[in-house]
Amino acid sequence: MSSLPPLSGESPPPAPRSRPGGRTARIRDQVLDAVRAELTEHGYDALTVDTVAARAGVHRTTVYRRWHDVGGLLSDVFDAATDMEWHPRDTGTLRGDLAVLNQEIQDSLTEESSIAVALIAVSFRSDEAARALRRLWEDRYTQSEIIIQRAIRRGELPADVDARALLIAATAPIYHQLVLLRTPPDPHLPDRAAASAALAACSGAFIDQRSNGAN
Template identity: 55%
Template sequence: MCSINHMEPIPQAPTGATGPEAASPATAIQGATSQQATAPATNSPETAVPETAVRETTGAAATRPAAARPAAARPGGRTARTRERVLDAVASLLLEGGFDALTVDAVAARSGVHRTTVYRRWRDTGALLAASFDAAREQPWQPPDTGSLLGDLTEINRQIVAALTEEPSITRALITASFRSPAAADALRGFWSDRFTTAAVVVERAAPGADARTVLIASCAPIFYELALMRSPATDDLAERYARVGAAAVT
């Protein structure tokens, strides 16, 4: 339910590639070492990006997005390959250095996609993180059907434990980054909304009329508290222990 992972095997940029999606060696070096990304020099209003657009502002001037937007339709062909390379680069940079390692230039250098293309499509780190959550929403997930509410909640919790304790954990890295970006936080809410809607069936078939969201939160939220916030060790009984708390919420 809660593995926030869009990644599939991503083809690397072909050696010697040219054109708008292949970064030159000079661009790659600059993107990997620059302390602050700068906009590509261009006279086109579509691609001209001020320096302040490089990293999403999170201070008083930041504007929190409104309600969570629906996930965009998944592109195909060359556009899909570009998106996959960029999002794979976002994930690898987050795993290596956290939010502070994530710049548009660094993503361009790591992905092999020309920085102008990255700026034009995503513009800042908040948009890149939001795109990662949107891609995760597109991944199919089916709730378990073990024959009992306790069994289903336990299995969901086991999936959460696995996502938060694997090393490296892209789920943990993306959740942590969402605290630094209003756009990412908004996209994360959209991800959770989708997952809660899908998972509601495990409660509805066991206890029609019960508040499925309350039951799921009672079961799942303590796992995040224990593993992501408290950094407690994952004990063998963790998943079932809190699943019992959730199951008890229907009575």
């Protein structure tokens, strides 16, 4: 699919910033692909540098030298996802933009061998992974703020709307249902959650408390 889901970091992998296209980049791609595959197939408990090296077809000393341990491998998976080019789609309406965003999130959480779900699960095991996931989400929500800025420019929303609070309200039900409540995916949920958040926002919710001094 051309539209990359917000928490995924799968192929086509991004070119590393330092040495695009070289052998180093190729090895990184192979190793991170192997980490993702091992993680979704066998889980965190079975993840070792040796199994990753074997699966990637890369000498284990190369993997140890560059990534040190499982924590280093996982951090780099998150970094690769963070580096990935991703922009929320412009549908012309706030509700439409939020619905597409939610659909991408739902797709990433329900696809077979979801790397997004695997990374969330790992974040409950490793503090390093939890911090990396937090950075990745921070990055994705910051990138998504353009949705709110466009809606403000179109006059759909007041200028002092709290973009982050609105984005959280729109997307949280998808994560809650699929990751925590583990209910089967509801094909209407992405649009319904987008619609109710947009409706609340257009009715005066999510006004940034910092900008008017109220609480």
